Amino acid sequence: MSLARLVGDFVRRNWRAYGSSAVMLFGVAACTVWVPRKVGEMIDGLASHRLAGSDLLLPLAELLALGLAIYVLRVGWRIRLYSASYKLGVELRTRLYARLAAQGPAFYQRQRTGDLMALGTNDIDAIEQAAGEAMLAGFDGTLTLVMVLAIMFLGVDWRLTLIALLPFPFMALAFWYISRHIHAAEVDSLQRFSKLNDHVQESLSGVRTLRALGLEQRSAAQFAELTQRAAQASLSAQKWEAAYEPAVGLTLTAASALTLGLGGYLVWNGQLTIGALTSFTMYLGQLIWPMFAAGWVLSLIERGRAGLARLQPLLDTPLSVVDEGTVEKVGHGALTFSNVSFSYGQDERRALDDVSLTLGPGQTLGLVGPTGAGKSTLLRVLLRQAEPQHGGASWGGHTLEQYRLAALRAAIAWVPQEPFLFSATVAENIALARPDATRADIEDAAKMAAIHDDILRFPQGYDTPVGERGITLSGGQRQRVAIARALLAHSALLLLDDALSAVDTGTETRILEHLDQLRRTRPELSAIIASHRLSAVIKADLIVVLKGGHIIERGTHDELLARDGWYASQWRYQQLEASLDAI
Numbered sequence: 001m002s003l004a005r006l007v008g009d010f011v012r013r014n015w016r017a018y019g020s021s022a023v024m025l026f027g028v029a030a031c032t033v034w035v036p037r038k039v040g041e042m043i044d045g046l047a048s049h050r051l052a053g054s055d056l057l058l059p060l061a062e063l064l065a066l067g068l069a070i071y072v073l074r075v076g077w078r079i080r081l082y083s084a085s086y087k088l089g090v091e092l093r094t095r096l097y098a099r100l101a102a103q104g105p106a107f108y109q110r111q112r113t114g115d116l117m118a119l120g121t122n123d124i125d126a127i128e129q130a131a132g133e134a135m136l137a138g139f140d141g142t143l144t145l146v147m148v149l150a151i152m153f154l155g156v157d158w159r160l161t162l163i164a165l166l167p168f169p170f171m172a173l174a175f176w177y178i179s180r181h182i183h184a185a186e187v188d189s190l191q192r193f194s195k196l197n198d199h200v201q202e203s204l205s206g207v208r209t210l211r212a213l214g215l216e217q218r219s220a221a222q223f224a225e226l227t228q229r230a231a232q233a234s235l236s237a238q239k240w241e242a243a244y245e246p247a248v249g250l251t252l253t254a255a256s257a258l259t260l261g262l263g264g265y266l267v268w269n270g271q272l273t274i275g276a277l278t279s280f281t282m283y284l285g286q287l288i289w290p291m292f293a294a295g296w297v298l299s300l301i302e303r304g305r306a307g308l309a310r311l312q313p314l315l316d317t318p319l320s321v322v323d324e325g326t327v328e329k330v331g332h333g334a335l336t337f338s339n340v341s342f343s344y345g346q347d348e349r350r351a352l353d354d355v356s357l358t359l360g361p362g363q364t365l366g367l368v369g370p371t372g373a374g375k376s377t378l379l380r381v382l383l384r385q386a387e388p389q390h391g392g393a394s395w396g397g398h399t400l401e402q403y404r405l406a407a408l409r410a411a412i413a414w415v416p417q418e419p420f421l422f423s424a425t426v427a428e429n430i431a432l433a434r435p436d437a438t439r440a441d442i443e444d445a446a447k448m449a450a451i452h453d454d455i456l457r458f459p460q461g462y463d464t465p466v467g468e469r470g471i472t473l474s475g476g477q478r479q480r481v482a483i484a485r486a487l488l489a490h491s492a493l494l495l496l497d498d499a500l501s502a503v504d505t506g507t508e509t510r511i512l513e514h515l516d517q518l519r520r521t522r523p524e525l526s527a528i529i530a531s532h533r534l535s536a537v538i539k540a541d542l543i544v545v546l547k548g549g550h551i552i553e554r555g556t557h558d559e560l561l562a563r564d565g566w567y568a569s570q571w572r573y574q575q576l577e578a579s580l581d582a583i
């Protein structure tokens with residue numbers, strides 16, 4: 001969509017605000033062009049001694065009233081228009097956020113976070129300004145230009161007007177030349193600021209790694225270089241704008257010189273009064289604003305166009321997962337993967353290759369296998385973060401696609417290996433999926449996840465802020481807070497994706513025992529535990545060994561030990577490692 005269509009559509013939907021602004025602006029322009037006329041009349045009155053003493057009071061009061069009216073109308077229409085145009089920014093940001101929230105991992109693999117942040121701020125600001133300030137200045141400037149020229153031509157002297165307009169074609173030429181460069185400079189400037197944003201975002205996220213590797217100075221030098229380039233790009237756009245402004249001054253000086261030349265001659269000949277010449281030069285001065293506005297509007301529009309050109313592809317990127325299901329609740333029943341194959345990119349090898357398995361309601365599945373085997377990918381298929389190219393999955397009598405996405409995801413409590421804690425208290429983080437949970441519910445979940453005692457030792461207990469602006473939790477503590485969060489969610493299926501990798505074996509055993517107890521009180525609760533540590537899955541009803549995206553072994557712990565394959569040798573290795581650790 002072009003900027004003109006986007007803004008046009010917005011103006012149509014907000015026609016009241018734009019319409020009333022236009023009416024007020026018309027009033028401003030009418031009052032503005034009246035002022036020089038009044039001044040001219042007063043000067044002629046004074047020169048001819050018609051106006052003297054108290055006779056001056058009325059025209060002076062009229063002049064002041066005009067000035068006051070211009071002021072009030074100007075403030076009014078600006079506020080009205082700004083309060084409409086900011087809505088476009090809100091609309092675009094909401095659309096962008098909804099789009100981003102609906103995208104899957106494949107999309108985020110291609111997009112850089114800093115760039116997305118720049119799009120949501122700088123680029124949308126630029127579009128909003130094109131619909132606000134640019135409209136404001138453009139409309140105001142055009143109306144003033146038309147009215148001033150009309151009154152100069154028809155109301156003062158047409159010969160003077162034609163002479164005064166002589167330098168303007170050169171001005172138009174300069175405007176056309178400069179406009180060609182501003183667009184490129186604005187695109188460049190937005191892109192460079194986006195790169196700068198990206199660098200800041202990534203450096204701050206990885207600040208500890210940079211510090212540990214002693215790379216702070218290198219990162220600071222990169223930052224300085226990117227800032228320099230961004231500033232240069234922005235300077236380049238400003239240089240083109242700056243080249244325009246003196247051209248306005250030059251044009252008006254030339255126009256004034258020509259006007260005074262011819263005007264002086266006409267006054268001397270008695271064909272023009274001195275008051276009319278004064279008001280004409282005042283009108284000429286009133287053309288400064290429309291001409292400056294033209295340059296300003298141009299740069300705002302070019303910036304808006306550049307912002308939209310960057311934003312549009314993002315809004316148009318098809319969703320990797322389509323939410324068209326209608327079933328509102330996941331029913332009780334088996335979970336089945338049938339011949340599921342998935343690869344992340346078209347040319348990439350399959351992360352899952354013809355995977356089929358069934359998990360009965362209330363059962364636990366153990367997913368094991370070497371690193372990169374496809375365990376997390378299988379869980380992503382279940383969460384519908386990844387859509388298989390072949391085969392599919394069903395649960396509780398429906399395919400996954402038949403469920404509304406939110407309903408499916410609400411039925412699953414997922415704990416990733418590196419869970420995210422929001423900038424909130426521990427209690428709020430645990431109660432994320434159930435904000436109405438009582439403190440007792442939260443503590444029960446924390447006890448089951450074996451994190452309760454740790455939390456009591458935090459400075460403010462459950463009210464201790466964590467996340468980016470709070471205390472730093474260890475990897476194992478973060479994982480256990482996330483497990484507590486998942487348990488409190490009361491979902492039908494618990495997905496632990498290597499979620500115990502950072503806790504010691506003793507704590508892991510305690511958590512697994514608590515889960516066993518929980519399943520005795522909630523027999524319908526199913527679980528999938530993906531783990532490198534086989535001790536986490538020995539009690540599972542079914543253990544599946546994935547390797548290179550294929551299922552290479554399946555069975556219970558005892559059955560797999562009896563087969564003497566990958567699982568059995570891995571088990572022996574891990575047992576040996578555990579006994580060496582114990583020595």
Ligand SMILES: Nc1ncnc2c1ncn2[C@@H]1O[C@H](COP(=O)(O)OP(=O)(O)OP(=O)(O)O)[C@@H](O)[C@H]1O
Nearest residue numbers: 105106109344351370371372373374375376377378
């Ligand atoms: N977003 C992604 N884009 C491209 N390839 C990916 C992506 N995520 C995973 N892969 C690749 O898919 C394959 C399976 O990865 P997956 O994360 O499912 O393995 P895993 O068994 O969970 O590994 P780990 O035990 O190390 O967590 C790997 O080769 C991995 O490099």
